[in-house]
Amino acid sequence: MKPDSLLSNTRWGVGAQLLRSGLGFLFIPVVVSRLGTVQYGIFNAILLLSYSQGFFNQTDVGYFNFLTKHSAKLNGEKALKEFERECSYFFSTWVLSQGLICCIFVFSSKFVAKKFGIDNQNIGYFIIGSYLVLATNLIASLGSVYLSFLLSQQQNALVKKTETVCYFCFLVFAFLGLFFKKNVITLVSAFALSQCLQSFLYFFYVKQFYKRAIKIQLTPSLKFLKNWSDWKPFLFAKLNGLAIKQSDTAIVLFFGGPELVAYYDIATKIPSFLKVLMGRISESLITFSGANQNPKGQKLINNILSRLLFLQLTLSLALGCGALFYGKQILEAWLGIYISPQIVLGFKIAAFIPLFHAFSSSPAALLMGRDGRADLMTWGPTIVSVFNLVCSIPATYYGGIVGTISCTLLQFLLLAWILKNPISTDFGLNLYSIGKKTFLALPVIFGSQFIVYCLLKLCFNRVETILMLVTANSIMGIFIAYLFKSDFKHLGNYMTFSEESDS
Structure with a gap:
C-alpha cells in the first residue's frame, strides 16, 4: 500500500468536503420543506446516538486515533501486525462498553424521549429510529477499525473518496425514500444503509491490499493501559470534540x-x-x-x-x-x-x-x-x-x-x-x-x-x-x-x- 502525499491527502480532503457541502446545501431545504422543522430536529436528535456523528463515537476514548499515529511509523504487513496486536488489547473492552450503553438506552428510551421534549405523535419515530441507529453502530464501529488502519497508512485520499460516495448514496436513498414516505424513519434508514456501505468498503480495501482481513483477538485485556501516556492526548481530544x-x-x-x-x-x-x-x-x-x-x-x-x-x-x-x-x-x-x-x-x-x-x-x-x-x-x-x-x-x-x-x-x-x-x-x-x-x-x-x-x-x-x-x-x-x-x-x-x- 503506497502512502498518499500530504498534498494529495489535503486536496482530496478539501475537495470531498466541498462536494459534500454542496450536496448538503441541497439536502437540508428539501428535508425541511417535506418533513418540517420538528421531524428534522428529531433526525438530528437520533444522530446523537450514531457512531459516525454522535456520542457513540466517544466509546473508543481516542484509542484508535492513537493507533493511527502509532502505526503510521510502520509500513506494509509489519504495520498491520502491530495494529492488530495493539487493537486486540482494547477491542473486547470497547465492544462490552458499547453493548452496556445500548442495553441502558433500550430500557430507558421512552424516558429519554420525554425528557427531550418529543411529543406523543413523534415518540414512536424517535424510538424506532434510535434502535435502527444502535444496530448500525455495530457495523460502523467495526468499519472504524479498518478506517483507522487506512489512515495510519496515509490513505486519506482514498478515505475521502469513499466518504463522498457514501454520502451521495445517503442523499439518493433519502430523496427516493422521501418521495414515497414522508417521515424521519426514511432519513434514518438511508443513513443506516450508507454507513453499512462505507464500513464494507473499508473492509474491502484492506482485504484487497493485504489479501486478508484484520485479525483481532477477543480475549479481554487491560494491556492497552500501558499506552496511557501516548494515548492520553487523543482521549482528551475526543472529550473536547464532544x-x-x-x-x-x-x-x-x-x-x-x-x-x-x-x-x-x-x-x-x-x-x-x-x-x-x-x-x-x-x-x-x-x-x-x-x-x-x-x-x-x-x-x-x-x-x-x-x-x-x-x-x-x-x-x-x-x-x-x-x-x-x-x-x-x-x-x-x-x-x-x-x-x-x-x-x-x-x-x-x-x-x-x-x-x-x-x-x-x-x-x-x-x-x-x-x-x-x-x-x-x-x-x-x-x-x-x-x-x-x-x-x-x-x-x-x-x-x-x-x-x-x-x-x-x-x-x-x-x-x-x-x-x-x-x-x-x-x-x-x-x-x-x-x-x-x-x-x-x-x-x-x-x-x-x-x-x-x-x-x-x-x-x-x-x-x-x-x-x-x-x-x-x-x-x-x-x-x-x-x-x-x-x-x-x-x-x-x-x-x-x-x-x-x-x-
Missing part, C-alpha cells in the same frame, strides 16, 4: 425540544461547513507532523502552516463579514422559508467561529503529532471544554441557541489564546506577520461584502438572490486569490516538496 457539537445539541434538545435543535442546526450549518473543511486539512497533518520532527521538518511545517493559517483566516473573515451584512438573505435564499430573528442572530455569531477555529485546527493537529506536547494537548483544551459545558447550560436556558453559540465562540477564542505561544515556539511561527497580512486583506473583504449587500437590494425573488450571492462571492474569491496568488503557489510547492522529501 463538548463542541454533540453536547451543545443535547443541551439545546433538553431545554428547547427537537424544533429548537433544527433552528440550532440551521444557524450553525454554514459555519460548520467551513469549520469541517479546516478539519479535513488538519486530519493529514497529525501523521505528517509526527514524521517531521527534525529541524528540516520544522522549517517545512513553518512554511506550510503560516500560509495555511492566512488562507483559513481570509476565508473565515469573508464568511463573517457576509453574515454580518446579509445573513438573513443568505438563510432565506437557502431554505426558501421565513427565518426568525433568533436564527439570524445565531448565524451571525456562528459565522465568526471559523475565524478562531483556524488557530485550533491545523496548529492543534500539528501539536498533537509531536511527542513532547502531550501534556499541553491534554489539560489546555480540556479546561476550555469544561468551561464551555458549564457556561452552555445557563446560557442555553436563558438565551436559547444564541447563548449556546456564543459559548462555542468563546471556547474557540480561549483555545486559540492557549495555543498561541506553543505554535510560535515549536514551529517558529510569526503570528504578527500573519495578522498583518490578514489585516491588509480585510478592506478588500469588507468592501466586497458591503457591495454584495447593496446589490442584494436589487433582487426581488429567491432565484435572483441565489444567483447574486453565488456570482458576487465567486468574483470576490477570484480577486482575493489573484491578490495573494504567490501564497497559494508557495503552499502548493511546499506540500509538493514534502512529497518529494518523503519518497
